Amino acid sequence: MPSSLPAGFLLGTVLAGSALAAGLVLGAVAARLLRILLSGRRTRAEARMRPMVLAAASGEDVPPELIAARGGLGRAAERIVFAYLVRVRGESATFLAEVLARRGTVARLVRQTHSPRAHRRARAAERLGLIASAEAERRLAELVTGDQNPEVRIVATRALGKTGSAAAARTLLHSLSRPSPVPEGIVASALLELGPEAVPGLRAELAGGRRQRAMAANVLGLLDELPAWQGLVENASGGSVEVRSSAVRALGRLGLPQAIGPVTACLHPSEDPVLRAAAARALGRIGDPRSARPLAACLDDPHYWVAHNAAMALADIGGAGLTELTLAAAGLGGAAAHAREALARRALARGERPAAPAPAAVPAGQPPAGHAAHAGPAAGRGGR
Amino acid sequence: MTSVLVVDDDPDVCDLVTYKLEQSGFDVRRASDGDAALREVAKKVPDLVLLDVMMPGVSGLEVLERWRSDEATAGMPVIMLTAKAQENDVERGFELGADDYVIKPFSPRELVRRVTAVLSRRQSV
Numbered sequence: 001m002p003s004s005l006p007a008g009f010l011l012g013t014v015l016a017g018s019a020l021a022a023g024l025v026l027g028a029v030a031a032r033l034l035r036i037l038l039s040g041r042r043t044r045a046e047a048r049m050r051p052m053v054l055a056a057a058s059g060e061d062v063p064p065e066l067i068a069a070r071g072g073l074g075r076a077a078e079r080i081v082f083a084y085l086v087r088v089r090g091e092s093a094t095f096l097a098e099v100l101a102r103r104g105t106v107a108r109l110v111r112q113t114h115s116p117r118a119h120r121r122a123r124a125a126e127r128l129g130l131i132a133s134a135e136a137e138r139r140l141a142e143l144v145t146g147d148q149n150p151e152v153r154i155v156a157t158r159a160l161g162k163t164g165s166a167a168a169a170r171t172l173l174h175s176l177s178r179p180s181p182v183p184e185g186i187v188a189s190a191l192l193e194l195g196p197e198a199v200p201g202l203r204a205e206l207a208g209g210r211r212q213r214a215m216a217a218n219v220l221g222l223l224d225e226l227p228a229w230q231g232l233v234e235n236a237s238g239g240s241v242e243v244r245s246s247a248v249r250a251l252g253r254l255g256l257p258q259a260i261g262p263v264t265a266c267l268h269p270s271e272d273p274v275l276r277a278a279a280a281r282a283l284g285r286i287g288d289p290r291s292a293r294p295l296a297a298c299l300d301d302p303h304y305w306v307a308h309n310a311a312m313a314l315a316d317i318g319g320a321g322l323t324e325l326t327l328a329a330a331g332l333g334g335a336a337a338h339a340r341e342a343l344a345r346r347a348l349a350r351g352e353r354p355a356a357p358a359p360a361a362v363p364a365g366q367p368p369a370g371h372a373a374h375a376g377p378a379a380g381r382g383g384r
Numbered sequence: 385m386t387s388v389l390v391v392d393d394d395p396d397v398c399d400l401v402t403y404k405l406e407q408s409g410f411d412v413r414r415a416s417d418g419d420a421a422l423r424e425v426a427k428k429v430p431d432l433v434l435l436d437v438m439m440p441g442v443s444g445l446e447v448l449e450r451w452r453s454d455e456a457t458a459g460m461p462v463i464m465l466t467a468k469a470q471e472n473d474v475e476r477g478f479e480l481g482a483d484d485y486v487i488k489p490f491s492p493r494e495l496v497r498r499v500t501a502v503l504s505r506r507q508s509v
Contacts, residue, residue, distance in 0.1 A: 054403040058404055087400060090491030092493070
């Protein structure tokens with residue numbers, strides 16, 4: 001056994017440990033007190049600035065104190081303004097943006113978008129999106145197309161979508177041609193956020209590059225922009241599969257019967273299966289009974305999604321479409337399987353009990369199903 | 385003075401709406417959740433309620449349903465406040481008897497106009 005440590009060493013260790021523990025506890029208490037103090041100060045600053053910001057948002061005269069506030073009061077004022085900008089639109093948003101412009105906030109944020117730190121550029125971009133000003137929009141457009149950091153470009157894209165500016169639509173669409181573009185879903189979301197303001201730019205880009213045309217067609221359909229249907233028909237008729245499919249999907253969303261002819265033409269067996277599948281779905285959305293026969297002809301298409309979408313479209317059309325499905329369901333093979341699946345799904349969606357599959361027609365000279373050792377693909381068991 | 389009850393769990397929305405309504409001459413009460421809204425209306429029925437749909441606890445639609453099933457509040461005008469992506473809630477709100485809806489982000493001036501319009505329609509019936 002080692003000899004016991006000197007008493008002095010032990011005492012020193014205990015005292016040092018106690019001092020350390022006491023220091024940590026005191027430090028935690030001091031930090032807590034400091035947080036409470038700062039939180040109280042922040043609350044008081046916001047309580048003082050909030051009535052002025054509310055008055056400004058309502059179009060009343062802006063108190064000079066609101067414009068001149070600096071330090072804690074200035075930060076409180078801007079926190080409240082940005083919190084309100086997220087929640088309002090129209091003239092209140094304009095009034096609040098004017099407050100920020102007069103305070104020099106816009107200029108400061110634009111400077112921050114030049115920061116070497118990506119998170120600062122992104123944060124400034126996010127705030128600029130809430131301020132509907134030409135200066136803010138200009139800088140955001142530069143970030144969308146020119147910032148080296150993909151995260152900053154994504155934030156700037158979203159922010160540009162919030163500006164409500166018609167010119168922003170063209171910037172967003174052209175950003176798709178960049179070597180490392182922002183994901184298309186984010187660009188689409190930003191364009192949808194612009195809403196009706198984006199429509200002129202979108203319609204113009206139906207004659208643009210491949211990516212622009214596909215995106216423009218897609219968003220015009222989502223915006224339910226009926227007047228754009230003729231431009232969409234033109235895009236459905238020629239060009240890349242991507243563009244034509246987007247245009248066809250948009251025509252489906254618009255639901256115009258006058259688009260049936262051009263969309264049906266895309267069902268032709270010589271067309272790409274991706275396009276044919278999109279066309280089948282679109283015809284279901286349009287819901288015109290004239291599409292029933294062309295769709296029925298697609299039920300035995302060798303490409304799964306063409307046949308599947310044709311069957312679902314026939315179910316959506318109802319009436320003549322259901323007649324075609326019932327006829328097909330009584331047959332054999334893939335067409336029957338897709339038809340039965342569509343009928344069963346329709347019944348389930350309506351809270352009905354799906355009809356029992358009809359017995360498969362047995363060619364002469366062959367044993368009935370279930371009697372042969374290998375029955376082949378099980379008719380009536382639905383598609384894949 | 386015409387009384388309006390503003391029901392929203394977002395204090396900033398409540399501040400904006402309350403300020404604009406008071407500026408327009410309404411007497412405004414506030415509730416930050418469904419239970420508080422039910423208590424406020426039980427105390428005194430307001431002339432109109434601005435009701436947020438998405439709230440923690442009892443949702444705006446549940447509150448509306450309860451009011452419509454109570455004779456004392458069945459005819460109380462209600463305008464829903466709903467986010468852009470909640471269009472299904474708007475349909476359900478109308479089924480339950482809401483008078484109008486406002487989508488967020490909202491224009492405070494437009495909101496006051498809708499409040500005035502709903503109250504005028506009710507008075508002329």
